[in-house]
Amino acid sequence: MFKDRYDVIVVGAGHAGSEAAAAAANMGSSTLLVTMNLQNIAQMSCNPAMGGIAKGQILREIDALGGYSGLVSDTSAIQFKMLNKSKGPAMWSPRVQSDRMLFSQHWRERLEQTENLDFYQEMVSGLIVENNEIKGVKTSLGLEIKAKTVILTNGTFLNGLIHIGDKNFGGGRAGERASFGITKELEDIGFEAGRMKTGTPPRVDGRSLDFSKMEEQPGDEEPWKFSYSNETEPLKKQRSCWMSYTSPEVHNILKEGFDRSPMFNGAIQSTGPRYCPSIEDKIHRFADKDRHQMFVEPEGWNTVEYYVNGFSTSLPEDIQYKALRQCAGFENVKFFRPGYAIEYDYFPPTQLRHTLETKLVDGLYFAGQINGTTGYEEAASQGLMAGINAALKVKEKEEFTLSRSEAYIGVLIDDLITKGTEEPYRMFTSRAEYRTLLRQDNADFRLTAKSFDIGLASPQRMKLMEDKQKKSDAFVEFFKNQSVTTDEINPILEEKNSSKVDQQGKLFKIFARPNITMQDMRKLESVESFVKEHDLDNEVLEQVEVQVKYAGYIEKEKLNADKLNRLENIKIPEHFDYSLLKSMSFEAREKLTKIKPRTVSQASRVSGVNPSDVSVLLVHMGR
Incomplete structure (x- = not known):
């Protein structure tokens, strides 16, 4: 049924497991992906969206390194938004609303087309460890599958317990059983384990909603995409999301169920995500707020199911229903399923090396929520790094890590390894000291060459990045060297209420003004001619605008990063x-x-x- 011995076995096929399996297999390792349900590969257990604040940067880094998440996000997207455009480019964060079913389908199709990758559907119930070295895994049917390395990406399945009001039952997520056995084995070896919780809101029938009472949230007029490759294209059409609000009346109804809430009656003892609290937690902690936003998100192109983002709850189902009906547009709402909370085992990540290999067992790696993180993007990036390092270990090659000045992925892993976490860890731009360097627009410049050197990023990706780099550098040099006369530039400056110049000067200095855009610069014949002659696309134009406008900030951060790297060495x-x-x-x-x-x-x-x-x-x- 199996190879005598795999290079890499990946346990779990969520976002972490899928990226880990793809990376290891694409680097030439014989890889086995074991999951309890092959129909739910890369399932979006929570909201049907990828990216967002800091998470969008991580997704672009995954793509730059040769992972699949960006590609799948593009092909399954139903809406695109660049968040924080009113702020500096270090804060710009791409986000897509996804078709939940297409996302999982496209992930499976990509994995099935990946060489060196086998699949098996069953529960992994234990590990084979000899002399503190991993030798393989044991399944619930009693099979032993040998491997040189093993990556655990168990998500919320380890001893998972689902709570809805005063009811609770075992499960890894709605409709799926929990996984048992691994936690005890690891604890017996000497690992420290803990419990965390997360939650999800009700899913509702869109046919029962009155969208005329909600605020429409359309996508960008000119949508972009996640992947730097030319395999995908920006969306041609999009679906809108919608926004509604809770009210004091809604809060009062929710409070009626607090005595039956597992969060307040002691049934849940573990820590939930600080930055994605349940609705009952919100009205308890923020008692001065008389309303909270709810984003009503479609689950796909061709489904009536909607996700009520902002109404995560573990209250009794009758309270959920009664309260939601008081929200604007939800007066006649029908549930597909109620919200719930889930508790699960995790292992404090200070027990790991920067490669995500455990310190106690050689060849054993942890990635995703097992490390105490929350979010698809955080999980996927860990899976990618674990897959890369497992493949390198098998080949006896040097480990691959990223520093805090190289990637948000580097910040994420360094935070986990050095500081640990006692609550579900979520990435924010504020966690990165060098976020002007770690922008979403330059992830390919930062990471593709590194990935190419270890055999993951393809030659086509490398050439695409090099061409973009050459065009960007040439355009920046053009602005530094090209002069402009007062007659050419002053009408443009006057139009933008920017002070006029009284002598000829370089374009770079003019373009660096905060209120002057690339669009303004392209009104100059010399600039537009350069753009057309060199066939510059939007990615290059954005890259150059950022480099010109933020040159001082970028240089300052590079100097600070160099100081840090001296200690890093x-x-x-x-x-x-x-x-x-x-x-x-x-x-x-x-x-x-x-x-x-x-x-x-x-x-x-x-x-x-x-x-x-x-x-x-x-x-x-x-x-």
């Missing part, structure tokens, strides 16, 4: 004995002994380690 031996550093605080010695940071830079970010502790470490290492 000072490696700490894996078995370094911190107890020898008597001048270091006891807390720092204890934390560093547990985390085992690989570099001085990473050590400086561990909670409880202060600058004087870092100085002691540097002195000891001769720095």
Whole structure:
């Protein structure tokens, strides 16, 4: 039934598992993807959307590295929006509303067309570990499948428990059973485990809604796309989302069910996501607010099912129904299914290396919600990195990691490994120190060459990136070198209420003004001629505009990143004995002994380690 021994076995086929399997297989590793239900590959368990604040940047990084999430998001999208366009480009974040069924279907089709990848549907109930080294997995049917490396991407399935009011039952998500056995085995080996919770809102019948009472939320007039490749195209048509609100009356009805709420009656003890709270949590924590937004999102092109984003709840189903009917447009609502909360096991990620390999078991990797994260994009990026590193380990090649100044993925993994998390971790732009460098528009410049070097990004991707880089660099040089006369530029400046110039000057200086856009520059004959002659597309035009306008900020962040990287280059031996550093605080010695940071830079970010502790470490290492 199986190969004698796989290079990589991936357990779970959610967003993390799918990216892990694709990466390992595309790098030439014989790979087996094991999941409890092959019909639900890359299932969107929560809202049918990809991207958003910081998450859109992660998705573009996944695409730049050769992952599939961006491609699938493009081919299954029903609406595109670039969020935060009113702010600087470091904050611009692409987001798509997705067709839930198409998304899963297109993921499966891509995986089935991937060489070196086998599939098997069954529950993995245990691991084969010998002398702290992974040897394979055991299934619920008693099969043993051998492997050189194993990646666990179990999502919310490990001992999953679903709550609706005072009812609870085992499950990994609605309609699917939980997974048992792995947590106990890992704890017996010495792993620390914990519990987290997340939730989801009701799904409703769009035929029962009155959209005339809601605010329409259309997509962008000129939609873009996620993937840098030319395999996909921007949307030609889009579906609108809608917005409604709760009210004091709705809140009062919800409060009627608080005594039956698992969040308030003690049934749920675990921690939920701070930045995606349930509706009952919102009205409890923000008692001064008399209404909250609800985004009413279609689940696809050809379905009447809608997702009520902002109304996540585990209250009794009768309370959910009664309260939702008081919201504008929901007076005659019909449920497809009620909202619910789910508790599941996770493993504090300080037990991992930066490659996402566990410190306790050689060849065993964790990725996704098992590490305490929340969100499809966070999970997918971890799966990609785990898949890459498992494939490299099998080939006995150098590990692949990303620093905080190279990618949001680097920030995400570094935060998890060095700081851990006691609540579901979600990425925000504010978590990145160098977000002007880590923009959504330049992820290919940052990462595609790195991926190509390890054998993941294709030669076609590499050439596409190099062509874009050459065109962008040439256009920036054009602005630096091209002069413009007062007669040419002053009418444009006057039109934009920008101060006129009194002598001929370089275009770069004019273009750097905050209120002057690429569209304004293209009114100049010399600029428009350059654009047409070199066949510059929108991606290049956007890239150049950002580089010109934010040149000072970008240069400053590069200098700061270089300073950080000097500490990043000072490696700490894996078995370094911190107890020898008597001048270091006891807390720092204890934390560093547990985390085992690989570099001085990473050590400086561990909670409880202060600058004087870092100085002691540097002195000891001769720095």
